[in-house]
Amino acid sequence: MTDQQNKLSALAQCAYRVRRFALRMGEVQGQGYIGQALGWADVLAVAYGHALNYRANDPTWEDRDRFLLSHGHYAIAFYAALIEAKIIPEDELETYGSDDSRLPMSGMATYTPGMEISGGSLGQGLPIGVGMALALRHKQSKAFVYNSMSDGELDEGSTWEAAMSAAHHGLGNLICLVDINNQQADGPSTKILGFEPLADKWLAFGWHVQRVDGNDMAAVLQAFDTARNLAEPKPRVILFNTLMGKGVPFLETRDKNHFIRVDPPEWQKAIQILDDAQAEGAQA
Numbered sequence: 545m546t547d548q549q550n551k552l553s554a555l556a557q558c559a560y561r562v563r564r565f566a567l568r569m570g571e572v573q574g575q576g577y578i579g580q581a582l583g584w585a586d587v588l589a590v591a592y593g594h595a596l597n598y599r600a601n602d603p604t605w606e607d608r609d610r611f612l613l614s615h616g617h618y619a620i621a622f623y624a625a626l627i628e629a630k631i632i633p634e635d636e637l638e639t640y641g642s643d644d645s646r647l648p649m650s651g652m653a654t655y656t657p658g659m660e661i662s663g664g665s666l667g668q669g670l671p672i673g674v675g676m677a678l679a680l681r682h683k684q685s686k687a688f689v690y691n692s693m694s695d696g697e698l699d700e701g702s703t704w705e706a707a708m709s710a711a712h713h714g715l716g717n718l719i720c721l722v723d724i725n726n727q728q729a730d731g732p733s734t735k736i737l738g739f740e741p742l743a744d745k746w747l748a749f750g751w752h753v754q755r756v757d758g759n760d761m762a763a764v765l766q767a768f769d770t771a772r773n774l775a776e777p778k779p780r781v782i783l784f785n786t787l788m789g790k791g792v793p794f795l796e797t798r799d800k801n802h803f804i805r806v807d808p809p810e811w812q813k814a815i816q817i818l819d820d821a822q823a824e825g826a827q828a
Contacts, residue, residue, distance in 0.1 A: 614669020667700025
């Protein structure tokens with residue numbers, strides 16, 4: 545195998561474990577934002593398995609890249625990535641959503657190592673990211689700020705005010721990751737408030753734009769590398785088209801999967817599906 549093939553294989557295994565950790569946490573509560581976790585796992589795998597500079601034993605290391613979870617309801621996916629990154633021990637996933645847990649159902653920076661902001665009120669992550677990127681540049685830091693957000697946050701005016709500010713200030717250390725899964729609590733995102741042509745909008749705001757399949761590992765890896773290595777002093781956005789429930793067919797095809805309640809036997813069924821697919825891939 546080539547170095548690139550080895551890298552992609554390692555990242556695919558990382559994404560598998562992120563999905564599996566998320567399902568195990570979902571089983572603890574019997575519900576959760578599992579569709580998003582499965583769909584966003586490939587992006588998180590590349591982020592923590594390849595792109596970000598961080599120290600697992602020192603989550604507040606000054607020179608770390610900052611990863612902002614603007615869509616705080618994706619916390620279950622993010623915790624899975626933090627477990628994979630060894631920032632949180634695996635045995636803590638059994639405490640997910642419980643009293644006194646460091647893993648509340650919505651992300652809170654005061655509780656969780658590696659959680660930079662308390663997201664959840666949509667549209668806040670990118671404005672905070674602009675401020676962080678400005679501060680890091682002022683300190684002559686080489687760190688990047690990654691803002692992870694949902695397509696529902698495109699409805700928020702604060703997102704576009706921040707986008708305009710980032711371009712004005714030439715924030716080449718700011719990378720925005722947008723999950724376009726076309727699902728909101730009230731229905732399909734494009735029917736709640738249409739946002740296409742989305743790439744053209746970000747271009748018009750002065751950003752470097754990529755749009756890729758967020759469940760194609762090679763495409764995700766290339767997009768991260770392109771964003772990080774861009775020489776132009778402008779903010780970068782990657783628009784990821786993802787599939788809710790990716791990897792578990794009976795969850796992929798649910799009509800409403802923004803927040804999922806799964807019957808007890810189905811959690812183990814979902815995990816078995818992932819395990820079988822992983823085993824088949826290893827034999828191929």
